[in-house]
Amino acid sequence: MIKPLKVRKALKLSPFQLIVLLYLTGAVFSSFLLLIPIAHKPNADISFIDAVFVAVSALSVTGLSPVSTVDTFSTTGYFFIMLILQVGGVGIMTFSSMVWLLFGKRIGMRERQLIMADQNRTDLNGLVKLMREIFLLILIIEAVGAIILGIYFTQYYPTVSEAFLHGLFASISATTNGGFDITGASLIPYANDYFVQFINMILIILGAIGFPVLIEFKDFMTYRGSRKYGFSLFTKLTVTMYAILAIIGIAGIYLFERHSFLADKNWHESFFYAAFQSIASRSGGLTTMDLNDFSSPTLLLLSILMFIGASPSSVGGGLRTTTVAIAVLSVFTFARGKNTIKVFNREVHPIDMHRSFVVLVTGTFIWGMAIMFMSYLEPEIALLPIVYEVSSAFGTTGSSLGITSHLSTPAKMILIMLMFIGRVGLFSLLFLIRGKEIKEAYHYPRERILIG
Amino acid sequence: MIKPLKVRKALKLSPFQLIVLLYLTGAVFSSFLLLIPIAHKPNADISFIDAVFVAVSALSVTGLSPVSTVDTFSTTGYFFIMLILQVGGVGIMTFSSMVWLLFGKRIGMRERQLIMADQNRTDLNGLVKLMREIFLLILIIEAVGAIILGIYFTQYYPTVSEAFLHGLFASISATTNGGFDITGASLIPYANDYFVQFINMILIILGAIGFPVLIEFKDFMTYRGSRKYGFSLFTKLTVTMYAILAIIGIAGIYLFERHSFLADKNWHESFFYAAFQSIASRSGGLTTMDLNDFSSPTLLLLSILMFIGASPSSVGGGLRTTTVAIAVLSVFTFARGKNTIKVFNREVHPIDMHRSFVVLVTGTFIWGMAIMFMSYLEPEIALLPIVYEVSSAFGTTGSSLGITSHLSTPAKMILIMLMFIGRVGLFSLLFLIRGKEIKEAYHYPRERILIG
Ligand SMILES: [K+]
Ligand SMILES: [K+]
Numbered sequence: 024m025i026k027p028l029k030v031r032k033a034l035k036l037s038p039f040q041l042i043v044l045l046y047l048t049g050a051v052f053s054s055f056l057l058l059i060p061i062a063h064k065p066n067a068d069i070s071f072i073d074a075v076f077v078a079v080s081a082l083s084v085t086g087l088s089p090v091s092t093v094d095t096f097s098t099t100g101y102f103f104i105m106l107i108l109q110v111g112g113v114g115i116m117t118f119s120s121m122v123w124l125l126f127g128k129r130i131g132m133r134e135r136q137l138i139m140a141d142q143n144r145t146d147l148n149g150l151v152k153l154m155r156e157i158f159l160l161i162l163i164i165e166a167v168g169a170i171i172l173g174i175y176f177t178q179y180y181p182t183v184s185e186a187f188l189h190g191l192f193a194s195i196s197a198t199t200n201g202g203f204d205i206t207g208a209s210l211i212p213y214a215n216d217y218f219v220q221f222i223n224m225i226l227i228i229l230g231a232i233g234f235p236v237l238i239e240f241k242d243f244m245t246y247r248g249s250r251k252y253g254f255s256l257f258t259k260l261t262v263t264m265y266a267i268l269a270i271i272g273i274a275g276i277y278l279f280e281r282h283s284f285l286a287d288k289n290w291h292e293s294f295f296y297a298a299f300q301s302i303a304s305r306s307g308g309l310t311t312m313d314l315n316d317f318s319s320p321t322l323l324l325l326s327i328l329m330f331i332g333a334s335p336s337s338v339g340g341g342l343r344t345t346t347v348a349i350a351v352l353s354v355f356t357f358a359r360g361k362n363t364i365k366v367f368n369r370e371v372h373p374i375d376m377h378r379s380f381v382v383l384v385t386g387t388f389i390w391g392m393a394i395m396f397m398s399y400l401e402p403e404i405a406l407l408p409i410v411y412e413v414s415s416a417f418g419t420t421g422s423s424l425g426i427t428s429h430l431s432t433p434a435k436m437i438l439i440m441l442m443f444i445g446r447v448g449l450f451s452l453l454f455l456i457r458g459k460e461i462k463e464a465y466h467y468p469r470e471r472i473l474i475g
Numbered sequence: 476m477i478k479p480l481k482v483r484k485a486l487k488l489s490p491f492q493l494i495v496l497l498y499l500t501g502a503v504f505s506s507f508l509l510l511i512p513i514a515h516k517p518n519a520d521i522s523f524i525d526a527v528f529v530a531v532s533a534l535s536v537t538g539l540s541p542v543s544t545v546d547t548f549s550t551t552g553y554f555f556i557m558l559i560l561q562v563g564g565v566g567i568m569t570f571s572s573m574v575w576l577l578f579g580k581r582i583g584m585r586e587r588q589l590i591m592a593d594q595n596r597t598d599l600n601g602l603v604k605l606m607r608e609i610f611l612l613i614l615i616i617e618a619v620g621a622i623i624l625g626i627y628f629t630q631y632y633p634t635v636s637e638a639f640l641h642g643l644f645a646s647i648s649a650t651t652n653g654g655f656d657i658t659g660a661s662l663i664p665y666a667n668d669y670f671v672q673f674i675n676m677i678l679i680i681l682g683a684i685g686f687p688v689l690i691e692f693k694d695f696m697t698y699r700g701s702r703k704y705g706f707s708l709f710t711k712l713t714v715t716m717y718a719i720l721a722i723i724g725i726a727g728i729y730l731f732e733r734h735s736f737l738a739d740k741n742w743h744e745s746f747f748y749a750a751f752q753s754i755a756s757r758s759g760g761l762t763t764m765d766l767n768d769f770s771s772p773t774l775l776l777l778s779i780l781m782f783i784g785a786s787p788s789s790v791g792g793g794l795r796t797t798t799v800a801i802a803v804l805s806v807f808t809f810a811r812g813k814n815t816i817k818v819f820n821r822e823v824h825p826i827d828m829h830r831s832f833v834v835l836v837t838g839t840f841i842w843g844m845a846i847m848f849m850s851y852l853e854p855e856i857a858l859l860p861i862v863y864e865v866s867s868a869f870g871t872t873g874s875s876l877g878i879t880s881h882l883s884t885p886a887k888m889i890l891i892m893l894m895f896i897g898r899v900g901l902f903s904l905l906f907l908i909r910g911k912e913i914k915e916a917y918h919y920p921r922e923r924i925l926i927g
Contacts, residue, residue: 279851318850318851318854319850319851319854319858320847320848320850320851323843323846323847323850323858324847327843327847350832350836351836353829353832353833353836354833354836354837357829357830357833357905358905362826362829373825374814376829376832377805377809377814377828378809380802380805380828380832381805381806381809383835383836384802384803384805384806384835385806387839391775391779394775395772395775395776395779396772398770398771398772398775399731399770399771399772402770402771405857405858405859406771406775406857406858406859406862407857407858410858453809453810
């Protein structure tokens, strides 16, 4: 077993550097796993860049793939992918959170409070317990999902073991928001099966809503105190934002598709198509239809939703819901003539506003650069599929208009970097390059300038 | 003559509302001017929506047009367009600045300081003088441009009066960054004439660099004091940003086009094509080539540059250079582990950071929504020309990939709104809806949340 404290001390790494190092090590390890011949179907061949691509895609729980999982990988390969999804979606996250909390003393109490978004849970004794709790919670969710889907799938597959393999893979892929499939066509085979879609949506939401939310909800369910249970600002904000984004997605898909894709569908078909694709755009990446059947405005809307991504401290990626929530609140605060963001009877710290600004600007810059250079590298591909693919990679969503397998190696490398950045999170990456927070020794005179 | 103080008092308008009202009145007036039959060529017909489009396009000094100026408008029409360009580019700007400064007492000293970006020039006596100075400066620049171009154009046109009509129109169109042309093909007829291009670039830059910069530069030239002349932070920041954006544009065009459009051009042809198109993307909108000959990444780069736009308090539009400069500085400040933006031996006020954040978020939102709804309204048009057109309208740049005349009326209305917003400036518009700045009477407990 790796002893993070020793490794960190020997290499003089900051907790943020350790987290990034962990992901990098995980990526190398996963690539090796997927290059082992036993992981492949007989006669199936996979190039080096494609193995790395699938490895990073699985580790970042994205789900983009230049090769067909079902045609390329053996059952052993399936288990490798499930393992990587598990490590990438839940393992490194909880492990790195623990590392952050345990050894992150240097960056101070303030940073440690961040991770759980609750000031009352940062005592060291409770931390290991908390991490075990998160890990266990996810395992239970996955197991319940696998059993329900496994039993249900017996009507779809000839043998019980095949049904349960599909159930297990589907449950892990949905809960970790991995987005991989072994049906060869995502959830399209279940396009008319609302039960399978419903279970998948629940699992996707549970994975992407944020671990602190799950823990607080569990606490809330078992809470027996006399006062009202107090959810943290983080939980209120991220759950609200999650719901708002889901509704915007559903309403937008309905608006843009009511005379085209949804024209010949009845209300419950329309609802499930809209709801599933909206929920999946948060980070799930599974789909119940060929996304090329959607029109341009819908695909742009989904691109924006994927770019925003999921909650921080979840299995998802992207800018993260809280970043965008703070941005929106900041605009409303300004419009109301106020300077401090007040929400849910709490005030948002000015530093968090500065941070969301930094994440938003950097994220949008990376997104724009990626689109520009992808269109330079792939002159034959139209702008829309590129925007969609880049947003999908950055949001670690993994749905695609089908261009992934046609990309050149440099374009694949751009996507690999985006998936990595999207998963590790811009904030952690920015802390990598950030110097130690220093008390400013001197001040210049302030001077006003014209804006906008 | 309108008496702004009386109008404002009678209607109980804030200075910001008055500015927007001025632009709206200007738009109605301009539309009427362009609908008068005397403004049209014999047999040329223009629809109501197209007249409004051209009127708003000229008033916002954008230059997008669904009709050909040369085929539709008579010489009288040309003069109407020049008048509207003048009023929109310089007139309303200086007039509204004056209104803001004279009657803007309610919004406080702080706001008034903003407009000139210099704390030493806000005494009321000096203001009217200052505004006259700006107006005069622009008129002199335009006159010099018109005379130089007029004389030079005698080699292009059969009569002296025709040469001077072209010189005058070109000079006003370039200085106000209007982007209209009466050649029928922008500056493409002068694609090999570096002298015409050079003069046009100078005029475009003088218009778009910001009026305070011009005034300070004039002061600097006539300054005879013993101490070093002190340029304002605004001037340093906006001139630096202008130069950086110009260089990024030139370098980007060269990188993306060196094996395609520039492949068969020698170094000075390449330089002038890159330089002109880069400078024009700030807000000028004129072009020396068919922009469809550029590849996708170049057009995306130009779209981003147009979206950013010109300096505040200039004839240009868009997000404005200072907004983006503060955003970039904010990221670097964060990366260095500091919390206050220090630049040119000055500290940027935290309120200006908040403002640039608000403008950036709102601007990007409007830009994204416009692209999405344009692609909904125009399913036949590909994403790239739509992105280009929307960026061009918001940045009041006015260059196009040629889709303007093919748009439906609702799509034209979106562009009309974008040109209007881009010109008035998001900040003024946001102040429209903003309540009176209130001292916060109460505070909630602060709570940290996870970002990005
Ligand atoms: K995914
Ligand atoms: K223009």
